[in-house]
Amino acid sequence: MATIMYKVKPADPDDPGFAVAFGRTRHRLPMDFDRIPVPGIVHIILKLLNLQDLGIAEKLAWEYAFKFDGVNCSLAHQKFGLRLYVDSSQMPSVEDAENLRESLTKFLESAQRSLERRQLRQFADEQIRQGRMTIRNQYRQLRDVYEYFQEGASLAFAGQGRMLSELPNGGRRFGVDTTEGFYNTVAMVSAYFSMLEHTLVLLLPFRGFDPSEAALKDFIGSRWGNKFRQVFAVDTDSSAKKHFDALYRIAEEYRNTYGHGGFDRHGSSFLFHMQHVGALPAVLSDIREKPYFSFMPLDLDDFSQVKDALDAVDEWITTDVAPLAMRWVQSGMDVYYDEGFRAVAESALESSETFDSFMSYSSSIVDQDANMDW
Template sequence: MNLFTDESLKKHMSTIMHAIKPVDPDDPGFAMSIGRPRHRFRVDSQRFPIPGVVRVIFELVGARDLGQAEKLAWEYCFKFDGVACSMAHQKFGLRLYIDSTAVTSEEEAQAIHDQVTKKLESAQRSLEARQLRQFADEQILQGRMTIRNQYRQLRQIYEYFREGAILAFSGQGRLNPDLPDGGRIFSPRATEGFYNTVGMVSAYFSLLEHTLVLLLPFTTFDPAKSTVTAFIGRNWGDKFREVFPLSKDSSSKEKFDTLHRVAEDYRNTYAHGGFGKSGATFLFHMEGVGAIPATLSDIRGKSHFSFTPVDADDFSRVCLAFDSTDEWLKRESALCAMRWIESGLDVYYDEDFRSLAKSAMESPHLFDSFIEYHSYLGDQAANMDW
């Protein structure tokens, strides 16, 4: 689907934006024209949160783009009821310019601003409903998409709870052992350590799932066979097995088994309302005896049947498992890809990026240059330093 060659869509957009007409071919615009008299309005970002959609609208109605300049991504010139105007995407947002030689009063200029933005809002709603949602779905299915890299943020959440557990087990936690009703918490260190450990485990698996999704384009992933959205919908174990096939590498199997045990003992029970698998938290009734755990003697080692479910030794073992996995990812299984992820750069899934990444991964030095180049492009775009 090519939006810009869709004549019916162009006609529809032109109908909505009917007062907007092309300007003279030699019109210099306003954003980069020094001394040209103009009214300048900041366009509300809440009304137009995606400047790219505004750009698509102006392309469809035939407005002229003056291109990039310092701190300027684009500027479209047009006439509104015969008055020269332009819409510019500058470093700090969208700006609407109106020729002040044709419209001298601020009130009249404000009225034009209100009319232009109102029509743009109508066009934006229509474009998104009629075309962009379907177009977005098609692009994502084909892997022509970017996923925001949230690795640092998710890792900080994990580290926050981990630090909380360390402080709690060392007696420096913030949990008050005295309860409001006059009672006391039994073993406040272990109790607060348990709370933070559960939070830490949940945060780590969230980080792990995000990392596995970001690793995907650095593998043999092919969107023609399996979509990114389908991959995201799988559980962490299925994601892990696809990125690191267990049958091909004994270390992958070892890491998976370790993580699986941690997930079963410290994550799954508390992530699903406190209920373990196979009735792990159920007790059956036996007359004359009382309530007996459904897991029978397998209760040994089940954290949810302990008075303090996690102690300092349990916490240390979990940390060791996570540290070992992190080290394995960074040093052995995904050396280059983890460098990209830790750089904070977003990840792309289209064929061009996957091909370039595959070539760059032939050597760490080449891959470092690959990261440096994309970091430069990202900084250039963010600062509009063209």
Template sequence: MDLFADEKLKKHMSIIMRAIKPANPGDPGFAMTIGRPRHRLRVDPQRLPIPGIVRIVLELIGLQDLGQAEKLAWEYAFEVDGTSCSLAHQKFGLRLYVDSTVIASEDDAQALLDRITKALESAQRSLERRQLRDFADEQIRQGGLTIRNQYHRLRDIYEYFQEGASLAFAGQGRLSPELPDGGRRFNPRATEGFYNTVAMVSAYFSLLEHTLVLLLPFTGFDPSESALKDFIGERWGEKFRKIFTVDRDPSAKNNFDTLYRIAEEYRNTYGHGGFDKNGSTFLFHMEGVGALPAVLSNIRGNSYFSFVPVDADDFSRVKLAFDSIDEWLRKDVAPLAMKWVESGLDVYYDENFRDQASLAMESPEHFDRFIEYCSYLTDQAANMDW
């Protein structure tokens, strides 16, 4: 799909943006022109949150990009009712420049900004509805997308609750033995440790699922054979099985089984209203006896029949299991891919990136240089240091 070759779309955008006319040939714009009288106005990012879509609209109505410069990604010059203006994407967002020799009042310039923004909002909505949604779906199917790397944010959440559990079981938590309405809380140390352990487990599986998605382009993934969108929507176990050979690799099988047990005991139960698959929280009624647990004498190995479901030993066991799996990922099955993930760089799924990554993974040294180069490009783009 070539948006810029669609004459019908161009005409539609020109109607919506009819107040904007191309600038005179040779107009240098304002952002990088020293001494040109102008108002410099901030465009509300809540109204136009994606500069790239604004740029598409401006291109469709025939405006010309004046080019990049220091801290400037692009600038388009135009006229509105004979007033020279330009819209620029700079390091801290979109800025509208207005010729102050024609519009002297700041309030009048702000009114013009609002008028232009309303037109761009309308064009943005129409473009998304008519073209971009279908285009985006097609790009995702082909692997032409980027996924933001949130590895460190999710790991920080996991480590926050891990530290909370550790402090609680050590008697340094924040739960008071005294209840707000009087009375005393039973074993506040273990109770708070239990709360944090459950949250820690949930956070770890969130981190794990995100990591598995980020690892995908380093594992021979081909979007023509397996839809990325479907992979993202699968449960953690299915993701794990598709990346690691659980049926043939004993270490992968052992780690999968460990994760499965932890998920069943802590994550799935407390993530689904306190109910597990085995009916441990069900009590059946027997006349003359009372209520008996549905799992019968299997309660011996079940945490739901303890005063506090998780103790310090349980926490340590789970933490050590997670540490071991992290080590396995970093050192055994995905050392180079995990370097990329832990670098914080975003991950790309298009054929070009997958080919570059595959070549770089021929040696650790090549891969280090690949990360260094991509980090440089990322920093350059973020700071607009062209």
């Protein structure tokens, strides 16, 4: 690391830094987030250079003072990002300070690539294997996508969609409402399963998951059905089996078919040739049960049935089978998989009051870290 960062040298022992030092003239420059996206990586690099961490302060997580090409500088992780401070008494020109930032950024880019390739990648894999990791909670965003297309389908079937009857180059579309409703329903189903899979991953620490018995990466990479079966007792719980079967049917008819180029595994889009007869569907008379049989693959009744089935799954998970865990998921807070979090979460699930206290405390810690209120 010292070889890559050879222009970076320790600051004087009594250097107070710049971020919270009063009366010290300096240039304050933001570091490029696209090039240095993870302040924690910079933290490790500077620590490996045996530079002194000046500690935390209000709205400040850490600051390292150093000399770069002989100029007093510091890097500070503050509330609104990573900031470079350059001593303006040594370097009065803003342009020169910006050039120094560019040079330092190139050094840091090289150092972070080396660190990730040689050390962090293997370490990260081991941490993940042991469940010492965090999953960013994207439930609300994924739910918004699902609800957006659901509303689009509802409006379209009600004749309030945005698709025009007139074509741009002349002519008219037929069945505009049904066509637009179909488009939105297919997108709605795809969005729902994306949200469902994310939710199942977030529920794991609250459902007895143990990373020593099952790899989290394998679970995340598995199909939605396998995830559902591992989180809920499909084989022994009749309600779980009922909702699983409903989801399976919807996935087969709409998600899998239109997510794989319009082909389903039953071959209902295939036609075989017979002399003197013509082309016949590969699934023969069973095609009436496939979405290809109708002029438009889906109508208002189909949409309503799909929506009702998905609503029922949501209600079952949120109200019956995992009501407390879903409070956490819906709160937007990230989820942790380490032994400590899982143990506390299991204890908190004993009552609604205990779980509310657990969430309140966790939320306060998250807010404190985000705002750097130490």
